[in-house]
Amino acid sequence: MESSIERAAEHYRAGRLAEAVAECRAYLRTAPRTPDALNLLGAALFTAGEDGAAVEPLREAIRLQPGHAAALTNLAVVLQHREDWAAAERALRHLLALSPELGFAHSRLGSILKEKGDLDRAARHLRRTIRLAPPSAQDWLNLGLVTLLNGEFAEAEDAFRRTIAHTPDGAYAHAQLGEIRLRLGRLEAAAAAFARALRLDPTARGAGDGLARCRRYAAAMARAEPAETASAGRGGLVMRGAFNRHTGYGHFCRRLIQRLRRDGVPLQAIGIVGPESWAEENLDPPVPARAVVNCLIPLATERVPGLATVTFSMFEGTRIPPAWRRQSALSDLILVPTESSRLAWEAQGFPAERLRICPLGVDPEDAAQGGSVAAPTLVDPNGRLVSSYRHRFLNISDFIPRKNILGLLRVWLRSTAPSDDAVLILKLGKGGGDAAMRAELGALLRLAEDGAGRRLAEAAPVNLIDRAMSDAEMTGLYRAATHYWSMSHGEGWDLPMSKAGAMGLTLVAPRHSAYVDYLDDTTAHMIPATVGPALLPGGGGYYPPFHGLDWWIPDEDVASGILTSIIRGDGAPKSARARLLERFTWERSAARLLAILDEAGLRG
Incomplete structure (x- = not known):
């Protein structure tokens, strides 16, 4: 049996991955509880591009031998490749509990924490990598990128300088050094770094743009007014x-x-x-x-x-x-x-x-166009004209967790029925919705159905739009609606909401963040909200841009009651138009x- 594992390892080292996989599987049919064979199978599958299939044998190797360092390492690599950040972090923490001085494990953990938005801890692990062993150019570059994002500009500049000391011909590090110097207002030094990057590589990412900014800033400095x-x-x-x-x-x-x-x-x-x-x-x-x-x-x-x-x-x-x-x-x-x-x-x-x-x-010029921008002809999934519905709810959102599309869909499923004279027009993203986005939306819809205990077919229709639209087409989209509705976890302003109000739509908004600066109970249907952690839908931990922070959680029961009241004819129209056009002009x-x-x- 050992010779079979040895043959599998030889195939793997020679790049004969199909043969390595076959040899491992043949061995495991007779000795299924062999961690080394399971680890080698996982490594071969991953190298062959079958990262999904690689996960289970690696996990099984760790279940059988919790201290199997190679399997823990390989599992972390596979999970990181699959962007399963939480599981990859667990595997690396397990590995570091066994061997706290593994520099590459600290490096990988730092990279994963960066993706999760935990910049402080990411920087700590990357610093640990550098202390544990003679650091490589990549180690210094990784530290520079994280400390740049974390606003630790002096340390980032030092890290990029050390990257360049290791690899003087690295154009990207020179360009990053220029970016840091622009943050710090060191214009001549920034221009020198960008110019050096372009001499090394005329296509260096960001270097030409950085040098153009240097020139424009220099021209502005020359006209600065004492x-x-x-x-x-x-x-x-x-x-x-x-x-x-x-x-x-x-x-x-x-x-x-x-x-x-x-x-x-x-x-x-x-x-x-x-x-x-x-x-x-x-x-x-x-x-x-x-x-x-x-x-x-x-x-x-x-x-x-x-x-x-x-x-x-x-x-x-x-x-x-x-x-x-x-x-x-x-x-x-x-x-x-x-x-x-x-x-x-x-x-x-x-x-x-x-x-x-x-x-x-807000944009009163759009509201003043009258009928010059026509509403588009929209057809719901059942073939009915959207314009024929009495209540037409619109939401325009980037497809990101902060917009709380999950909560929006959950409330819609709970509050409506196919017999209701209502439709939800959901405009997601800036256009060009690809297969990945549609798959993610499908998963979100399944979460909403599970949370509401109802299927999409049991609710009023949802009209999804994910194509790019011009400014004029977007204005027409507002004209297609009677209500604008948000379940967002937080807004700095919400241009679509304010535009909808300026165009006379009835607004339904959470009572939090920017909304309370221009809306109240007299001008909109307001949904109470509580403060809570900024977590991803489905239990995926913190939303990376908000790592460790709080946002607002709109009350879905109250939102459901508001929608039901509007659709059943008990919710009187409200208008924020006069207030917005009077108080909030450009x-x-x-x-x-x-x-x-x-x-x-x-x-x-």
């Missing part, structure tokens, strides 16, 4: 953001730029990556300015020497992550759109005197932004 020569209240602005992208941050940055330009404010816009420009008008030339307003999360904020750094951001939980707190420290001011975001920064210890609230606007938002900067002496 305090002694500034004209009060008449200075310009540099604004940086993702204005060319279909994101919430891109939308509000674009709207503010449009309003400020309309009001005659001198403005230079710099895109998030640097070289991009805005096709609508020329926003590239530098202007006299004293501040850069970054409409971005704190990690993406970069400092420009000679100009104040302002970050306009938001958060959707009860307190920001520790990494955001460290990253925010590089900003002279943090602007947020709502009181809940202000409290989230304060709860993590950020100084209250460096926080300001600047509400966003004109007001831009004026508030300028007032904050004037008060801080950052606009001349």
Whole structure:
């Protein structure tokens, strides 16, 4: 029998994987409780690309011999490859309990904890890797990437410098070093790192964009307006953001730029990556300015020497992550759109005197278009026109756990029946829903059915839209609905909700986060919510961007009662339109932004 295992090992080492698998299985038919054979079978299956089949023999080897280091190692590798982070972490912790000084196990555990969003512990394990053995370039690079994400910029810079010392020709490490230096406002050193990366590899990821930002920042510095020569209240602005992208941050940055330009404010816009420009008008030339307003999360904020750094951001939980707190420290001011975001920064210890609230606007120009943007012709899964339903509930969400699509579907299944004159229009993602997304949605729907104790066929229809839509088509989608409904766990603003309200839809919203800044019981159907841990649906641990944090959990019983009342005809229509159009315009938002900067002496 030993010779059979030896032959399997020889096949494996020679890359004859099918023969190795066959030899292991033949051996296990006569000796099924042999951990070494099970481990070799799992390794061969994984190497052959059958990672799903590799898991069980490796687990069986560990059940038979809990201290089997090779099987624990191989199982961790397989589970990490399958992105089963929790199970991979358990396997590595088991291995480290047996051998605490295994540097590669600390390295892998650090990488897994990074994926889970546990950045503090990830950094600790990666530091342990470096202390245990002479570190490789990859070890230093991994530490640099994690400490960058964690806002530990000085340590990240040191790690990238050490990566380069090991591999001077590594273009990626040079580019990352440039990124860190831009965060710290060291423009010349950043430009040198990006230029070096491009000399090593003209296609180096991020290096060309980084160098373009360096050039634009240098041009802005050259026009920076000294305090002694500034004209009060008449200075310009540099604004940086993702204005060319279909994101919430891109939308509000674009709207503010449009309003400020309309009001005659001198403005230079710099895109998030640097070289991009805005096709609508020329926003590239530098202007006299004293501040850069970054409409971005704190990690993406970069400092420009000679100009104040302002970050306009938001958060959707009860307190920001520790990494955001460290990253925010590089900003002279943090602007947020709502009181809940202000409290989230304060709860993590950020100084209250460096926080300001600047509400966003809604889009009344869309509401004023009348019937110029027609509702699309939608057909439900049963072939009935969506427009023929009396109650048409709309939800527009990125397909992420924070949007709580599981809770939305669970309430819909509990509250409706096929005979109801109601339909749910669910627009998920930014378009191009692929097979993986549909599979994930299918799994989520099964969880919802199990939680509600009812199948989809026993509820009113759900009309799923996952294709890309233009701005005009999106406006038409709002016109197709009578109600807009959210079960979100937290919002920094919720542009779709505010837009729906501005267009006259009846709103159903949780009573938490941004919603309470512009909605109340007189303007919307409000769902009570409690605070709880930000966990993934189905028991998968923390949602990585919110690791260790709390968000809000809407009351599904009350939400079900609200929906039932509306559908049965007892829920009177409510409108937030007048309030939103009066109090939350982009004109007001831009004026508030300028007032904050004037008060801080950052606009001349």
